[in-house]
Amino acid sequence: MHLILFLLFAGFCLAGAINLLLQSHPINSALSLVVVMTSLAVLYLLLGAEFLAAAQIIVYSGAIMVLFTFVVMLLNAGREERTLGSRAARAVGFPAVVVILGVLATLIVHAHGLGVASLSDAITSTEDLSRVLFRELLLPFEVTSILILIAILGAVALARHGDGETPTSEERTSPK
Amino acid sequence: MTILEFFLWSLLKVAVITVVMLLGIAYTVLLERKLVGRIQNRWGPNRVGPFGLLQPLVDGAKSFLKEDLIPTAVYKPLYLIAPIIALGCALISIAVVPFGAPKMGPHGMDLFEIADVNIGLLVILGITSVGVYGIALAGWSSNNKYSLLGALRSSAQLISYELALGLSLVGVVLRAGSLNLRAIVEQQATRGIVTWNIFGGFQFVAFFIYLMAAYAETNRSPFDLPEAESELTGGYHTEYSSMKFAMFFMAEYGNMINVGCVATLLFLGGWTSPLGNLIGPPQNILVQALMPIFWFVTKVFCFLFLYVWVRGTLPRFRYDQLMNFGWRYLMPLAILNIVGTSLWLAYR
């Protein structure tokens, strides 16, 4: 069952990611990315991270990607023009991608002691997660909240900077 | 129990609950038409069947038989998939709602809930947040300025109010110490109405916030800006006709029912009776099984009644008023509620 679900949703992930590259309209790319993120949520669930699976759907699929589609709709950006990219990208970028993938793949294949995942594995409860988060990692948590505050202020400042014809800044600062 | 039996039982439960949900949607529409009619001093539909009770079936048949128009300028793939997303998300979230006590059916099956999930509340919130895509894509792919405006309004409104909605539920979760909907209900069920979260838990502020945010989330009056007829000729579903329009319509009412179910579970004691354990369980096994469902449905019905009542009473907000209300009043109030609840829980 785990195998079937893994293959199914890993397939969705890869198909979505490849579709993101192939589509020329940003809204199609955005929807492919939503597919990737939602399938990733299922994979998290398979790995026993149920809270993260829910957070993935709520934060990524439900807030961040909605903002992306919102911006695409707002700017009504048309199809992109195909170019081959800069010379630097062609000369260094593509070989670098191949090298990264190769290195990672060799590392993973030769790694020892990696276990297996099955459906009967323990699920990390939200309680355990929050206990560690709020007791041991409280400082990073608070720092992140300050980061979010700064991001809100920054987004508001950026949005206010213009002539104010676009919608109010609140809409863009919400995906917390 | 074998896997095959499990699948068959689950399939049966899904089928039964889907049919009940669709019937519920159909009769919520009728309820709304009747009630709004009486509020506006007229009768509402009363021709088809006794008291107009067969009206929903006729309406359904009508939308099936109507011609399905697809405008030439729409972006077809998204135009076709948008109503499916909207209705799908509206129907799926009922899967984690428990309707009755955890009574064990044959083979230890849970008869009154499709799936008992540890993070049931988060699942409902997640599915609701994905439902935005139905509306947003419908508006965008219709290639119509009214639709696009409706979709833009809707996505901004839903993202904004989701925050207040989520924060208003935190107080309840703090009190229950769990995200499991069954645990939340059982925590407030001990002494009936006095221990319901809305009264005993001092969560009435949260309930008010939830109510407001839920009206905005389901695009209902007084926050029905995305489909404001007088400004946008129907908003995001302007270009939709026949069954596809009906799917948006059903999605809206399905979401109303979902919101009612969540309010019932979180604030109104779920399937438990208002008298709590003061009177013992009835002797008759059938009555014992049906009482929880009776209470659950009654509570959801009251919530839907309130929905329609508000729609018949309040005028529509302006868009900037809506945004101001959400961000300047509801969200700070929700945060205050969280702080208050946690302080109370800590120093009780």
Added chain:
Amino acid sequence: MNSILSQEVPISWYLMLSAVLFSLGVLGFLIKRNLITVFMSIELMLNAVNLSFVTFAHQWHQVRGQIFVFFVMMVAAAEAAVGLAIIIAVFRARATLAVDRIDLMKL
């Protein structure tokens, strides 16, 4: 039938999926010409790394791996808010989203 149902998946498959997704993200970053899509490729890379974190958290039974993903999500949310605001500001100034045409430092 039960043999299929109780199949296990090696952890390395998850890691491999994550690596491939990451490479696809880098590739998208290089070949996409639309500012928003480029930004989406960054999100794809973040997601791929998140999958690795969750996988390792499962492998070593560490809750902290999952919490790191939580932090990444929060940062990604902040990043999306600011990034999209910047994209809108750029669009206002240039009326285009093609990265090839946004090649001047001054307005």
